[in-house]
Amino acid sequence: MIIGDYNILKVIRESDIAYILSDGETEVFLHKKEALEDYQPDQKIRVFLYVDNQGRITASTRQAYLALDEGGFLEVVGVNYELGVFLNNNLVKDLLLSKDDLPFNLDIWPQVKDKLFVTLRLKKNTLFAKFVGRKQIAGYFPLTPDLELDNTYQANVQYILPEGIVAFTEQGKEIFVHINNTRKTYRLGESIMPKLLKLNDSGEYVGTLIEAKENMISLDAKKIFKFLEERGGTMRFTDKSSPEEVQAAFKMSKSAFKRALGSLYKQGYVELFPDVTKIKIK
Numbered sequence: 237m238i239i240g241d242y243n244i245l246k247v248i249r250e251s252d253i254a255y256i257l258s259d260g261e262t263e264v265f266l267h268k269k270e271a272l273e274d275y276q277p278d279q280k281i282r283v284f285l286y287v288d289n290q291g292r293i294t295a296s297t298r299q300a301y302l303a304l305d306e307g308g309f310l311e312v313v314g315v316n317y318e319l320g321v322f323l324n325n326n327l328v329k330d331l332l333l334s335k336d337d338l339p340f341n342l343d344i345w346p347q348v349k350d351k352l353f354v355t356l357r358l359k360k361n362t363l364f365a366k367f368v369g370r371k372q373i374a375g376y377f378p379l380t381p382d383l384e385l386d387n388t389y390q391a392n393v394q395y396i397l398p399e400g401i402v403a404f405t406e407q408g409k410e411i412f413v414h415i416n417n418t419r420k421t422y423r424l425g426e427s428i429m430p431k432l433l434k435l436n437d438s439g440e441y442v443g444t445l446i447e448a449k450e451n452m453i454s455l456d457a458k459k460i461f462k463f464l465e466e467r468g469g470t471m472r473f474t475d476k477s478s479p480e481e482v483q484a485a486f487k488m489s490k491s492a493f494k495r496a497l498g499s500l501y502k503q504g505y506v507e508l509f510p511d512v513t514k515i516k517i518k
Contacts, residue, residue: 239286240303240356242283245283247276249277254267254487263294264293265295270295283296284299284327286327287362296327303419311324311350311351312347321346331356331364332364345423350392350424353373354367383409387431390411391430392404392415393423393428396423401428416444419445420433420487428445429444431444446492456496457497457500474508
């Protein structure tokens with residue numbers, strides 16, 4: 237028998253709650269709630285085998301989203317900070333992605349309904365989910381048409397790097413978003429809608445999660461003004477602040493910060509001083 241895959245087994249007998257199946261050597265249970273029909277002795281049926289919560293090999297007639305060593309996107313259905321996250325593989329028992337494979341920072345763990353690309357693995361008769369290497373993901377998908385630049389695509393965050401995030405579309409297309417082109421901290425599995433900026437020589441798409449500059453200035457300005465209001469109308473950040481300080485405080489580039497600050501100044505909302513910025517009292 238192959239755990240984590242489909243097997244053709246013979247019906248041996250029937251109990252009150254299950255059918256007992258066998259490959260000629262080992263017997264397994266198929267609960268009657270999973271039966272597609274009334275099975276007869278010696279009838280052969282195709283079932284997926286997994287290990288239940290009691291450690292028993294169990295049969296299912298459901299079509300698992302992933303079989304052994306297959307890869308794909310699975311939805312998060314539960315989060316347990318002591319164990320990891322549980323993924324829906326369309327079976328009675330959800331699939332565990334261990335906390336050992338997740339970031340130390342719990343704030344960027346996936347949440348329920350997020351989607352992660354994983355592969356199904358087997359170790360010591362236990363099925364579990366496992367991440368694969370960034371450059372391996374595309375190999376799990378058939379070739380599909382290239383994405384179009386300047387278009388927006390739905391993708392799920394798969395990797396969080398110091399310099400940005402890496403997301404993948406449902407067709408396995410990789411999109412990198414530099415930290416300067418984000419406006420918040422993202423989590424693994426989160427759904428995003430990046431707009432494509434370019435295609436690198438290495439075949440990687442580069443995207444942005446920031447709207448066009450002319451539409452984004454007001455949003456950045458609102459963020460800075462709110463920051464000021466929360467601090468009594470004064471902040472130490474000015475147009476002379478370093479890019480690192482601006483990025484840490486506002487999650488935006490120095491140029492975006494200066495544009496937004498200039499917009500607030502021109503509209504008469506703030507006063508600019510060499511070492512501080514203040515809300516202008518009208």
